[in-house]
Amino acid sequence: MTQITIPAPDGGSFHGYLALPATLPAPGLVLIQYICGVNQVMRRLADHFAALGYAVLVPDLYWRQAPDVQLIPDPARPAPEDIQRALALNAGINDDLAVADLIAAAEVLRALPGCNGHVGALGYCLGGRLVVPMAARGRLDAAVSYYGVNLDSYIPEAEAGTTPLLVHVAGQDDLVPAPVRDALRDRLGARRDATVVIHPGVNHAFALPSGPNYDPATAIRANSQSIAFLARHLPAGR
Template identity: 45%
Template sequence: MTDVKITSKDGSGSFAGYLAKPKSTPAPGIVVIQEIFGVNKVMQDICDWLAGEGYLACCPDLFWRLEPGVQLTDQTEEEWQQAFGYMQRFDVDKGVEDLQATADFLRNQNTCTGKVGSIGYCLGGKLAFMMATRTDADANVSYYGVGLDALLGEAGSIKNPLLLHIASEDEFFPAEGREKVQTELADHPQVTMHVYEGNNHAFAREGGKHYDPEAAETANSRTLAFLKSNLS
């Protein structure tokens, strides 16, 4: 597990990424996309988990243009307010560019097979959807992505498999928007959706307020099966 430097596509600088390597390489790559709390222990643990499952996993610092090295938790109101502040100022289009740069970085490693997917949570769940519509990632997974209804106009650009984990009681994604996503993507040949009834936003965030171990295990098992099917 190490920190790496990734060059931005617009030439404005470089940003850090937390990289976790599997025991056996070459391996498929995974771009792990942060929540609004930065590349904190939760994200690092996810990279380590994926490395343990045989993937080369990298979580890039997407807030580097605002403030490099953000690592907040979800345990205090002050940190929540800081996190919302970063999210409000975050340029999602530049974020997707940085994610593509991370995917390119992984593909160029001799420890990577050349296949690269993404997994995103919360804000990262939205960005994983955008990875599916705007980048060449081979497979993408979105956990409780927010605001996906506003991105449905891009759905025609989804050429590679996309897995959506949707919380039925997501406090940050109103029911009307969630239902629109489910209705409009129901017949999309590249999209698989699972709704987790009775679960709130971030049900898979270990240690979080709405963490549901059973739902998280189900979602993670589905994710691993999806990745194996599409990145092997």
């Protein structure tokens, strides 16, 4: 495990898990956690994207509440107390501070010797929400959102953004009402450089390995779309 320290824009600092590819320098990817922190699932995902050729940084978004917390290492066997803690930490997130932290993490990643100066971001659930305002406010080459919750509050900001954006939406997401899914498709999908994919018949967290809503076929399809999108906007060797 490689852990680096990231200065927060308003003081203090927090950690991030860093995974580097075999060939450097490489494009950078800020990988944004879901509600369980920088846990084993997120670290494995970081290692996976590093194997695809990205310098990957997973920032700890819970550092203001509980630094370096890691919950539910195996989604197939979640402890009830971990679920409750994850929900409480998620509820305690201040979006504006978290987005500022993510932008700071992206700039730290951009400045690393192993990064070629180009940086994108990809987030799941909590991260799937935060990556959208991050893309509107920060300096990214590309951004990918998986089943972000409460994204409706960021639609106007995202409509005015210019960062290439890919948004994955679960067609039967219990946490995202149908009118919000429709608004994401109609309003963000109208942007020339934004793509909204509504995946039919699947629920929230369909791409979370071993999770209760994991759908392998849809996860493979969505992940293939994400990899192609990143390869187009954030290619290695630039």
